[in-house]
Amino acid sequence: MTGYIIVLLLASFLCLYRIALGPTPADRTVSIDILGTIIVGFCAFMSIITGRGYYLNIAIAWALISFVGTIALAKFLEGRGFDE
Amino acid sequence: MSNIIAEILLVTGVAFDLLGAIGLVRLPDVYNRLQAATKCVTLGTCFILFGACFHFGITAGGIKALICAAFILLTSPTGAHALARGSHKAGIKLWEGSVVDKYHEDTNM
Structure with missing residues (x-):
């Protein structure tokens, strides 16, 4: 079981690498x-x-919270307000 | 028997999660990254949750894992679609090796 946790941590650190170095805001989102x-x-x-x-x-x-956050960031990226 | 099935599902799910994260780092532009990472990580996390369901059996924990898997299957493609549309409308360029952009052709008739 510890091996699985280490592999998932490695995947999380790859995501953090892309968040730190992503060239555009869309990559970070x-x-x-x-x-x-x-x-x-x-x-x-x-x-x-x-x-x-x-x-x-x-x-x-x-x-649930991650889905709401993703939709809000996508609308912000598109340049619309939250009430449209 | 149920433990063996749960173990196989967990191994498959973790492998798909790792492959999706590697695709997120290696691929060239935001649309390729979205395509690789969303599909792989959604399938991998659903396999992990199915493995948890097999591990717990028909108890409160197993039912909760099934509900969470159904929710991930519904929301993750929706979020990916919204993100792809938002980044295309924000004017982010495709990779120079991309050969077709149907969304651009359809919206600028």
């Missing part, structure tokens, strides 16, 4: 979206390792 999805998988792993169910509640809440 894509990386933030992907990092949120990886963190949902990370929460599922933590619930398997510890055997406790409440990490899956965190995963559902994280997926």
